[in-house]
Amino acid sequence: MSKLEQSKLPAHVAIIMDGNGRWAKTRNLPRVEGHVQGLESVRNIVTITRELRIPYLTLYAFSKENWSRPRAEVKRLLELLGIFLENELPLMMDEDIRFRVVGDIKDFPKKLQHQLNAAMQKTAGNKTLSLNIALSYSGREEILNAVRLLLKDMDKGDITHIDEKVFQSYLYTRDIPDPDLLIRTSGEMRVSNFLLWQIAYTEIYVTDTLWPDFREDAYMEALREYMKRERRFGSVKENLSGRA
Ligand code: FPP
Numbered sequence: 001m002s003k004l005e006q007s008k009l010p011a012h013v014a015i016i017m018d019g020n021g022r023w024a025k026t027r028n029l030p031r032v033e034g035h036v037q038g039l040e041s042v043r044n045i046v047t048i049t050r051e052l053r054i055p056y057l058t059l060y061a062f063s064k065e066n067w068s069r070p071r072a073e074v075k076r077l078l079e080l081l082g083i084f085l086e087n088e089l090p091l092m093m094d095e096d097i098r099f100r101v102v103g104d105i106k107d108f109p110k111k112l113q114h115q116l117n118a119a120m121q122k123t124a125g126n127k128t129l130s131l132n133i134a135l136s137y138s139g140r141e142e143i144l145n146a147v148r149l150l151l152k153d154m155d156k157g158d159i160t161h162i163d164e165k166v167f168q169s170y171l172y173t174r175d176i177p178d179p180d181l182l183i184r185t186s187g188e189m190r191v192s193n194f195l196l197w198q199i200a201y202t203e204i205y206v207t208d209t210l211w212p213d214f215r216e217d218a219y220m221e222a223l224r225e226y227m228k229r230e231r232r233f234g235s236v237k238e239n240l241s242g243r244a
Pocket of ligand 1: 133
């Protein structure tokens with residue numbers, strides 16, 4: 001990628017990784033096999049994102065609503081997350097990747113919570129890529145949680161006025177910039193309760209490719225499409241020169 005193209009890349013890519021189940025179904029495999037292959041795509045996309053020097057990647061791995069899936073599938077998904085952490089942590093240290101959870105993990109098995117917290121602590125000083133995994137995440141709940149915390153601080157007198165910047169500082173993503181690009185795989189045209197506050201001006205790209213098939217070519221196509229977009233943030237082209 002040329003230097004000019006590099007400067008047009010998004011600084012934050014968020015992905016709704018969908019289609020693992022369909023990928024397995026078309027191969028007459030159990031749904032969990034789709035998640036296993038999906039994990040390979042995660043590894044692939046993380047590596048490419050880092051190589052491209054995109055500093056933030058947020059992956060929607062487990063929504064609050066996903067708790068209602070069959071117990072065996074939930075169990076396997078959580079196991080895969082544990083395996084991912086175990087295998088990838090040394091690599092994250094080598095490759096200067098910071099691992100962060102976006103969501104509320106209090107309902108996760110204690111051992112997994114411990115593993116997640118340990119990975120966050122260990123990688124806290126890493127800078128090249130911030131890998132944010134949305135877990136037991138709900139955008140509406142994130143907003144409600146922010147309101148509750150804000151009200152508490154107002155009661156204490158720590159906060160006297162609210163604006164967007166103040167509100168944002170109460171979200172799970174308080175120190176992560178809003179996504180520039182949201183990718184959704186497997187063709188559904190919806191945002192599924194993901195980063196509802198944060199995607200106000202995010203460019204959305206939907207591909208029919210199923211997540212386990214979403215590898216380098218499909219990712220580069222999404223990035224090229226993003227680079228062609230003209231972002232106006234509600235303004236007009238002529239007035240945008242000062243915007244970062
Ligand atoms: C959506 O496909 C995918 C998920 C609910 C889970 C995503 C998990 C992974 C990619 C593997 C684990 C990831 C990490 C980071 C450890 P779906 O099952 O809803 O597919 P369908 O819509 O075709 O049924």
